[in-house]
Amino acid sequence: MNYRHAFHAGNHADVLKHITLLAWLDALAKKEAASFVLDTHGGRGLYALDAKAAERTGEGQAGIGRLWSKRGLPAAVQRLCEVVASENPDGQLRLYPGSPRIALAALRPQDRLAACELHPEEAAVLKSNLAADSRAATHARDGYDAVRALLPPKEKRGLVLIDPPYEAQEAEYPRVLQAVKEAMERWPQGGVAVWYPIKQRRTLHGFFREANKLGGRGLLCAELMIRPDDSPLRLNGSGMLLFNPPFQLDAVLAPALPILARMLGETHASQRLEWLRPMP
Numbered sequence: 001m002n003y004r005h006a007f008h009a010g011n012h013a014d015v016l017k018h019i020t021l022l023a024w025l026d027a028l029a030k031k032e033a034a035s036f037v038l039d040t041h042g043g044r045g046l047y048a049l050d051a052k053a054a055e056r057t058g059e060g061q062a063g064i065g066r067l068w069s070k071r072g073l074p075a076a077v078q079r080l081c082e083v084v085a086s087e088n089p090d091g092q093l094r095l096y097p098g099s100p101r102i103a104l105a106a107l108r109p110q111d112r113l114a115a116c117e118l119h120p121e122e123a124a125v126l127k128s129n130l131a132a133d134s135r136a137a138t139h140a141r142d143g144y145d146a147v148r149a150l151l152p153p154k155e156k157r158g159l160v161l162i163d164p165p166y167e168a169q170e171a172e173y174p175r176v177l178q179a180v181k182e183a184m185e186r187w188p189q190g191g192v193a194v195w196y197p198i199k200q201r202r203t204l205h206g207f208f209r210e211a212n213k214l215g216g217r218g219l220l221c222a223e224l225m226i227r228p229d230d231s232p233l234r235l236n237g238s239g240m241l242l243f244n245p246p247f248q249l250d251a252v253l254a255p256a257l258p259i260l261a262r263m264l265g266e267t268h269a270s271q272r273l274e275w276l277r278p279m280p
């Protein structure tokens, strides 16, 4: 477990993931019934963009840094910028929230969050970063085991976010797919969002094929490529596989993706929003 998200916080992949997360939770909030969010790989919840790790890569500045003070962006992008602004009340971009705090920004008093983190130091920081919010519980445990332990929740609606570090590269896919399968079997009313890295596209074909077999009410794919998908060495882009997404999530994401490609991408940046299995 060498991966530390602090080097990457706020990069193009986080921006795609967190815009999608907010759009999904805002859609759930349109109905009064309570929602539950299980964040299987929570990270530390809040990242200092002026810390050495973030400054060394500059990824956050090349991601959220290019967006957060702009006006007139599509609503889904603006939404993330507002949440980031609320973490930086003095107007300087110093802190970038991770998925657990982003989820809490969209959840209502009746909703709940369970955030898992396996790395002991990261889990301790996550616990302190969520401590002030009684809707949140931190679990210092394996996020895949938590799918079995914490689902189904008492709430009928909600989302499982699966965002592993893919340190084992393609060996992570079977674990992710097994977790999606178990989540949908245990909690058919819930949705599942999986983040995946894109280096070379051809390595993803088997993953998509297996994901498509998992059933559910619909499977949407949203991708942001900041450069072509032909180098095995760099994170050229990333995607979200969205199982059982809420009504019109695609319509909310559609105007955001081309703007992200333009503002965060290099030459030949691209984006994709596609139903791999349409809603019935």
Ligand SMILES: C[S@@+](CC[C@H](N)C(=O)[O-])C[C@H]1O[C@@H](n2cnc3c(N)ncnc32)[C@H](O)[C@@H]1O
Pocket: 001, 003, 004, 005, 014, 017, 040, 041, 042, 043, 044, 045, 097, 098, 099, 100, 116, 117, 118, 119, 122, 141, 142, 143, 144, 163, 164, 165
């Ligand atoms: C990509 S980061 C998560 C970022 C976070 N979801 C966000 O968007 O802010 C992945 C995290 O998963 C943790 N991790 C690795 N394996 C895990 C496992 N099996 N269960 C739970 N957490 C794990 C890593 O320590 C790392 O903090």
